[in-house]
Amino acid sequence: MSDIVDTVLDDLVKLLKKDQIKLPSLPEVAMQVKEIAENKTSTVFQLNEAISGDPALSARLIQIVNSPLFRAAQDVKDLPMAISRLGITYSSNLAIGLAMEQMFKANNKMVEMRMRELWLLITQVSSWASVLAIHTKSIPPDEAMLAGLVHRIGALPVLTYAEMKSELIDHNGVLGRVIDRIHGPLGTAILERWDFTENLTQVPKLYRKIDRKIEKPDYAGIITLANLVNARHKNMGWGNVDWQTVPMFKTFGLPDDKEDILWEELADKVNEQSSWRM
Numbered sequence: 001m002s003d004i005v006d007t008v009l010d011d012l013v014k015l016l017k018k019d020q021i022k023l024p025s026l027p028e029v030a031m032q033v034k035e036i037a038e039n040k041t042s043t044v045f046q047l048n049e050a051i052s053g054d055p056a057l058s059a060r061l062i063q064i065v066n067s068p069l070f071r072a073a074q075d076v077k078d079l080p081m082a083i084s085r086l087g088i089t090y091s092s093n094l095a096i097g098l099a100m101e102q103m104f105k106a107n108n109k110m111v112e113m114r115m116r117e118l119w120l121l122i123t124q125v126s127s128w129a130s131v132l133a134i135h136t137k138s139i140p141p142d143e144a145m146l147a148g149l150v151h152r153i154g155a156l157p158v159l160t161y162a163e164m165k166s167e168l169i170d171h172n173g174v175l176g177r178v179i180d181r182i183h184g185p186l187g188t189a190i191l192e193r194w195d196f197t198e199n200l201t202q203v204p205k206l207y208r209k210i211d212r213k214i215e216k217p218d219y220a221g222i223i224t225l226a227n228l229v230n231a232r233h234k235n236m237g238w239g240n241v242d243w244q245t246v247p248m249f250k251t252f253g254l255p256d257d258k259e260d261i262l263w264e265e266l267a268d269k270v271n272e273q274s275s276w277r278m
């Protein structure tokens with residue numbers, strides 16, 4: 001199987017270099033929101049104008065602010081109120097992440113199913129990253145959430161390639177191994193093209209390095225831990241990792257025991273975020 005994987009990888013890289021498979025572009029509304037967020041003089045009105053152009057996105061933001069996650073004293077009824085409640089930075093990061101969902105679509109039914117499964121996994125990891133950030137007070141939770149939402153973005157060009165090569169869709173194992181091999185560097189290339197901060201651009205190529213030793217918490221580290229905790233009850237992949245070999249648990253001040261009661265307590269908080277994982 002390794003020969004097939006290498007052949008597919010070589011072909012994919014050649015097509016990417018020839019620009020016959022394009023790296024995905026950030027959705028227009030996300031680009032607008034990102035520009036507004038990066039301008040220190042931006043106002044709630046400007047952000048409201050950008051987000052309100054996408055009614056579905058506006059509705060989701062309002063829904064999230066009214067969820068148990070934020071425990072609002074009174075219902076938020078409109079977008080300006082939602083942005084004011086969350087703040088411009090948090091609202092922007094959340095809007096960018098939510099807008100990315102529209103990228104996970106395909107014409108081929110099998111690829112579409114794979115993309116939906118990928119988006120579900122990404123949002124689960126993202127929720128864990130946000131909750132871990134709140135618990136450890138290590139990283140702003142909205143930025144941890146966004147790091148989770150982009151950490152596997154490099155899989156999209158591979159799935160686009162699979163649509164072009166219908167025979168590859170039938171080789172699920174090959175497709176999975178190709179994604180595993182290349183989505184990290186591809187993800188970093190995509191985020192660099194989108195002009196994201198270095199904290200975020202490094203996440204795709206670093207988060208799978210579970211034995212990484214870091215002096216202080218970083219974005220890639222919290223995504224590593226979020227993947228491990230999310231898969232703690234599984235008997236494959238991330239679920240097979242021996243947590244005591246992962247030094248980042250100590251860096252973040254978290255227990256390296258899968259059965260620690262903390263994980264069920266935090267799981268309840270992750271479930272509170274289910275309103276945006278739709």
